[in-house]
Each structure stands twice: as structure tokens, then as C-alpha cells.
Amino acid sequence: MSQPALRTAAVDAPARDGIGAPWLKDRPWIDDESQDIEPYIAHLPADRRNTMRTRLETWRSEGVLVFENVVPRDLLDAFLHDLEELKAEPRRYHVEINHTGRKFFADDESQDLSRADFNDTFFRICQIHWLSKAASRLALVPEVAEFISIIFQQPAVVMQTLTFLKSSQQPPHIDYPYVRAQRRLAFMLASWIPLEDVHPDAGPLAYYPGGHKPEASGFFEWNPGEILQNSGSTKHPNDFAAYLRGRMTARGIAAKTFLPRKGDVLLWHGNLPHEGTRIRNTALTRRSLVTHYTSLDGVPVWWQSFMGDAARVAVENAYGRSVEPASAPKVKLPSWHT
Numbered sequence: 299m300s301q302p303a304l305r306t307a308a309v310d311a312p313a314r315d316g317i318g319a320p321w322l323k324d325r326p327w328i329d330d331e332s333q334d335i336e337p338y339i340a341h342l343p344a345d346r347r348n349t350m351r352t353r354l355e356t357w358r359s360e361g362v363l364v365f366e367n368v369v370p371r372d373l374l375d376a377f378l379h380d381l382e383e384l385k386a387e388p389r390r391y392h393v394e395i396n397h398t399g400r401k402f403f404a405d406d407e408s409q410d411l412s413r414a415d416f417n418d419t420f421f422r423i424c425q426i427h428w429l430s431k432a433a434s435r436l437a438l439v440p441e442v443a444e445f446i447s448i449i450f451q452q453p454a455v456v457m458q459t460l461t462f463l464k465s466s467q468q469p470p471h472i473d474y475p476y477v478r479a480q481r482r483l484a485f486m487l488a489s490w491i492p493l494e495d496v497h498p499d500a501g502p503l504a505y506y507p508g509g510h511k512p513e514a515s516g517f518f519e520w521n522p523g524e525i526l527q528n529s530g531s532t533k534h535p536n537d538f539a540a541y542l543r544g545r546m547t548a549r550g551i552a553a554k555t556f557l558p559r560k561g562d563v564l565l566w567h568g569n570l571p572h573e574g575t576r577i578r579n580t581a582l583t584r585r586s587l588v589t590h591y592t593s594l595d596g597v598p599v600w601w602q603s604f605m606g607d608a609a610r611v612a613v614e615n616a617y618g619r620s621v622e623p624a625s626a627p628k629v630k631l632p633s634w635h636t
Contacts, residue, residue: 337391361510361567377432380631421463432633434613434620443617450593454618466574467499469539480592493585501577510567
């Protein structure tokens with residue numbers, strides 16, 4: 299980033315003192331609608347400012363942005379090749395699997411893991427970017443990473459990746475109650491990259507444009523006064539889903555189904571309600587890579603032990619970086635070596 303960081307979003311005192319304080323106390327500048335967009339794009343060449351201005355206005359209004367055909371096909375195919383390798387030889391790779399509520403590593407021979415499991419609705423691969431350089435590069439596609447860096451006013455850092463082969467069919471939810479390791483809670487957003495054209499019957503992603511604004515979403519209490527989910531929470535994710543449906547209905551915000559083509563990217567605000575819709579044809583896949591980002595100064599405290607080690611930066615460009623911890627798996631997927 300060549301321009302100096304500008305101020306983050308201001309919050310009035312009553313909001314600061316409410317249950318939403320952990321979210322509201324320090325937000326990206328774009329969330330303060332009184333802030334003019336122009337200073338944040340002044341560093342761009344004149345011929346690019348109009349496009350960026352429109353994107354930022356859309357983001358401020360809807361909390362979501364679609365980048366069409368910005369991902370190189372050869373990069374997508376390299377990641378798909380990595381997935382096929384993992385499916386063929388799962389015991390070679392130390393990567394976390396979340397399947398029907400169980401968490402284990404693919405190389406754990408005590409776990410029953412078959413090739414068919416990869417296509418199960420409740421199957422996801424966690425942190426594959428620590429083994430797949432193609433995944434890290436997908437997470438930092440320059441056109442998308444540049445936009446994130448403008449939102450954060452500093453480089454974006456890949457904090458988490460989740461890989462799905464089918465729709466999660468997860469009911470309406472917001473990410474930050476679950477993804478909250480970042481030191482600046484509101485400095486988190488996510489991208490969703492389809493690895494294939496998405497069919498309407500495959501359980502497409504849906505989102506609620508404009509639902510990211512606190513006055514629309516409100517702040518769900520998992521326990522009295524607590525807006526973050528944890529092991530002691532008395533409320534269930536289904537309670538959260540019912541709450542969000544009620545909030546969106548009351549404000550006349552309808553879900554919008556996302557039917558992308560391979561090469562597109564969807565970027566959404568950390569407070570945007572979204573869901574995985576029902577699969578109508580179980581033979582169809584909906585392969586995708588989800589990435590959660592935070593700002594360079596928002597990385598979790600425990601990351602400091604490896605953030606400064608340049609040898610552990612897997613992928614880096616002018617707008618962001620993907621790093622791996624010292625404990626990252628040593629056996630990598632094919633794209634790491636090409």
C-alpha cells in the first residue's frame with residue numbers, strides 16, 4: 299500500500315456501550331457512511347478510479363461484490379488437480395477434515411475416510427492453502443486482493459480456507475461469531491470462489507444484500523451480552539438462523555441466489571448473512587474455495603511466532619500474503635512444486 303492509512307469507522311457512544319461494542323468499536327472506514335470514498339482511491343490511476351468507486355459504493359450499500367472472470371483457468375485447474383490428488387491419496391497428507399461434525403486429519407489411519415466421503419454434503423477441508431500453493435494464489439487473485447487492501451487500508455492476510463465439494467446447505471449465518479481469532483474483530487471478510495459453473499440444483503450460495511449493516515442484522519446473543527459463539531453458548535446455530543431470517547424478513551431483505559461461472563469471485567462483508575441452499579440434485583457437485591481474511595495488524599496473537607519469518611510466506615503480492623506456521627505439513631500437494 300502506497301497511501302497512508304486513513305481513519306477507521308467512527309461509532310457513537312450509545313452504540314459503543316451496547317452488546318455490539320466488540321464489533322462496532324473498530325471497523326473499516328467504509329462502514330462509516332459519512333466518510334468520502336475519494337481519499338481512499340486518490341492513489342489509483344485516473345482511468346481506474348471510476349471502477350473502484352462503483353465497487354466501493356456497492357460494497358457500502360450491499361456488503362457484497364461480484365468479480366466476474368478474474369481467476370485464471372489454469373490456476374483453477376491446478377487447484378482441482380490438487381483436490382484430485384488428495385482424494386486419491388488422502389493418507390499422504392496432513393490436512394484437517396471436518397466430516398459430519400468430526401474433526402480429524404486425512405493421514406490419521408484410525409479414521410474411516412473413503413473417496414466417496416469427499417462428495418458428502420457435510421464434508422469440508424480446512425487450511426488446504428498450507429499444502430496447496432494454488433489455493434493460496436486463488437485466495438490472493440490481485441484484482442480481489444487489491445480491493446480488500448483498500449477496505450483494510452493495509453495488506454490482506456489469508457486467515458483461513460475451507461474447501462467444499464458440495465453445498466454445505468448451512469442455514470443463514472454470519473461469519474464473525476465463529477471466525478473471531480483476528481485481533482480486530484470487524485476486520486474480517488470472505489471470498490467464495492467456484493471451481494466450476496454452479497447449477498441451480500446444486501445448492502447454490504445465497505446472500506442477503508444490505509443485511510451487513512448493524513441496524514439490519516442486529517447482534518445475536520449466544521449468551522446474555524455475548525455476540526460470539528463458544529463452547530459454553532446456550533443458543534444453537536439454528537437459533538441464530540431463525541433470528542437472522544426474522545431480521546431480514548422484517549426489513550424486507552430477500553435472499554439473492556449466486557449462480558457464478560468458473561472464474562468468478564464473490565466477496566462478502568464479515569457481517570453479511572448468507573447460506574447454502576438446499577441441494578435438489580444430489581448427483582451435482584458445487585466445488586468451491588472459501589477464504590477468510592483479516593488485516594496485517596489484525597492477525598491472531600499466536601501468529602506472531604511465524605509472521606516475521608519470510609521463508610514461511612507461501613504467496614505474497616502487493617496487496618496481501620498467505621503464510622504458513624512452523625507446524626505446517628511438510629508433504630505438499632502438486633501445485634506447491636510447480
